[in-house]
Amino acid sequence: MRKANAFSNQTWVCQDQKSSRPKGYFFGDSPLNFPTPILHVQLSISALLTAFFQLILNPLGQTAFISQMLVGIILGPSVLGSGNAFADIVFPLKSFYISETYALFGVMLFVFLVGVKMDISLVKQSGRKAVVISLSAFFVPLILNIGFALVLRKTVAIEASLHKSIIIIAVFQCLSSFHVISCVLADLNLLNSEIGRLAVSSSIVSGVLSLIWVGLAFTIRQSKISKKDLSLPFMGLSLFCMFILIVYILRPMMLWMVAQLTDKEKSVKESYIFSIFIMIMVCSLLGEVMGQHCILGPMILGLAVPDGPPLGSALVEKLDSYVSLILLPSYFVVTGARINFSMIIKMKTVDFGALGYE
Template identity: 45%
Template sequence: MDLGIVKRAGRKPVVIGFLTFLFPVTLNLIVAGILSGKREMDPVLLKSIWHVAIFQAVTSFHVIVCLLADLKLVNSELGQLAISSSMISGMCSWGLVIVILFITELKHEPFWILLCPISLIVLIFYVLRPLMVKMIAKTPEGKQVKEGYVLSIFIMVLGTAFLSEVLGHHVVFGATALGIAVPHGPPLGTALENKIESFVSSILLPSYFVLSVSRVDLLSINSETVFVICVFGLTSFIGKVLGGMLPALFFKVPPVEAFSLGLVMSCQGISDVLLVQHGHLTFVMTLPSVYPILDIQIPLLLIEYYCLILCRNLHVFACRMQLVDRQMYSMMVINMLFVSGTFTPVIKFLYDPSRHYKASNKRTIHHTSLNMEFRILAGIYHQDSTPCMIRLLEISNPTAKTPMCCYVVHLVQLVGSLSPLFMYHEPGATAKLPTKDCGRIINAFRLYEEESNGNVIVNLFTSISPFASIHEEVCRLAVEKRTSVVIIPFHMQWRFHGIEDITEARAVNRHILAKAPCSVGILVDRGTLSASKHHFVYKIGIIFVHGRDDREALAYGLRMAKHAKVSLTVIHLIDPAEGAVQSLDMDLDDDIITEFKAASAGKKRHSYLTEFVKDSVELITVIRSVQNSYDLILVGRHHRSFSPIFMGLTEWNEFPELGFLGDVLASSDSQCQVSVLVVQQQVYRAGDRMNSAKNLLEDSAETVEIIFECTQGWKDIDISRHRMQPR
């Protein structure tokens, strides 16, 4: 847990979290008062009705974060809001539960019940936490925590859990308090998760669920209990949905997202099962004749109750202090299973973050004017990709008339923490950086920005999130900043010591290719582009066959061709069998080829070559004859798979995300030593051309507004009159 999320939470999550706690608790207590006053019921049920009302209304931060992780919504706007809100709601809920349990136990030994947990918390936060901080300080950055440190923390877990039990509280109390005290994230949190995650998730957790549900006795449930539990379940559900939905609507969250947020906040899971189980399996034990100083009440799990038989000769006295009986426990567990099992697929159906990207105006390099600002979003997994990315930005020809705005996102996998982090690095700020790699990346891009003489503006971000959903951050940023292309490194990175395979990054790249709101480029970095910085000319090659992705690659090449130190060669591969076929796609190909010929006329450093190929063998022969003649090769991703020149390549495509040509250049048996940029154009439908013109007008209107806002003498002018409205 990252408790800092509470400090960073704005007004919106605080209001939603507090109301999500207040509404269901209030409704359930009102209903409990009505039922206990106007309905005759079983005495046991009447005695427990207030506890049932509270147990049904609580919210758990861990359950909601795990649910969002399973649905891959951690990085979505809904997920970020739900995480912050659930932290507030969960703290209020569990604070209320602890108070109620303390009040229940205070009837027996008030002094010990209050003193013991306070002493345990002081021990954890003022003795054990400083020890863990020292462990982190003694661990060199980038190195793993020593096995002895991990073992000592496991001993701390067992020790605090045992002390919690001995001092009169549930075993989970001490372990949870220690978990909060452990510094989240690397290196300590990461090491602990790597050690115990598989064992807990694969063995302990399923076993615990089986054990918990095995205590459910369907035959013992009567109609009265079913009615009461269902009423509380319904009112708590309504309270949580309203508590999440109403403030979200007030803060102008779309209705579907607000309702989905309410459903997320209403789900229950393992923490709630543990709470109900504690209420059902609580016992009080006193040891007056053996340990007079421990004349206190100790809650025990059911399995410990059987151990009391062995203690009869010690004159141990035990009595049951049951907050809910077996049939109430059974019905509440069934209710939790029903709520979580029903609403999880409903949330997945209602809320799809990619719908925002699909509904947004598509942006591509080809449809971005050469005379307007060019916006690029660059993702980086490792600092070694920085030189090649900077060189690619440099040859994209930023000038005073055609400036470039670059958004750089350092993508870091979240391990050892539940809360993702998205940071914007302000120029000149001295904020604490998550990793050393992050600092080096920031310094390199800041230096490039300074050397660009104002032609490039660089905005730097760090996203620390699960790789299963980190693409949502990239796509959302691309939508907000209206970028024309997202450029991300290939998951295989060529280093001096060999090839480094970031396996998790491959899935991230595929998700970005599928959901990005703009064009996407995958950069296969072999070091040739960054090493060519001392050359007089950057040699760029484009292998052009046909289709929209090849046109997008050539459109990018047209930008590069305007750079004084770029030599661009277009190799047009022509299938003679398709020469007589005319189509709109081929007309568009001819148009951009003609545009390149006109732009390169009279410039000896640019050239246009044609090669006739009739099958895949000739295609590969041509590619291998030119593959090591350049510093960077641009290719399109998609081509017609039924074309004869690609017929054989479809059967052994090693990296489908690179397309046919990219796979030939980057496959393991390739002799290519050159960096490759594989380009995919965002699909432009018929109605999107009007949107392109609309975007141009919106950008112009935005520029007009900025001019007026920056002119101090014109503050009173109504800017709305100067907006450019698209026809």
């Protein structure tokens, strides 16, 4: 059997258990046969390639998101990860679970930091204009996408799995994320401009609507999978309880931390930073327990952190560079592993009658 890598569509049945660290090359152990050195190589390659593309594309007005996305595609099966020696050595199948866990940890911290940087008061300052723009940005694409998906479902011959899920795909394609919009505006130096503040405030409202929509969709999907009558209301109640925990318990605790800092103290105590790390882990765990994505809890917690100095600024200063430049590119590499443009070339015309459509 050909040696499988993390980008190949194969099943990993069993693997000999080895130590996570090698004895050393001179003792006969190749570092690339062990998960920890492989993780270091993957992080190094993704971070260096991202920095290289940013060096080239930033002067052209492109954001960091474009560079990270390109790195994920290049290292994925569309280019370098398509069943060659590079993919087998640098991205072996045994490394995928560790890499994916590390990548999810990185994106969890990233969405938390973006929430810390956000100023919710911008929505009040922008007034009715931001609300109208945000509602239009949410409902107009939603209606158009669903309508177009229904037309495709009736008029175009597509394979059965896609035919069944095309409405869901259309709905998710119209959702927006204020995290991405905020990062793009920051990269373009528009965050503090008048149009930037309007864009951020409107994206917050539309992003919250998208978040509610996704949370509701996940809750309904999980309740259908579990096939239990009370799973849906219990999951909804759990989400409400997590929101109450963050807003009325964890946020007052962080405000208390800010109140304890005197004018003479120039830095936030390490115990406070440690406490917030624990809050992030607990909120992420609660999201996973409820069947939601692990980033949901940290995303809400980030918005609840008092923005600006001393606490918010200290968290951004300590975490931003490491998370954005080292951890986040690995998430795009793991995501790029699921993108294979060569499959578009292999697509064949589907027989309408063979699919059972009249």
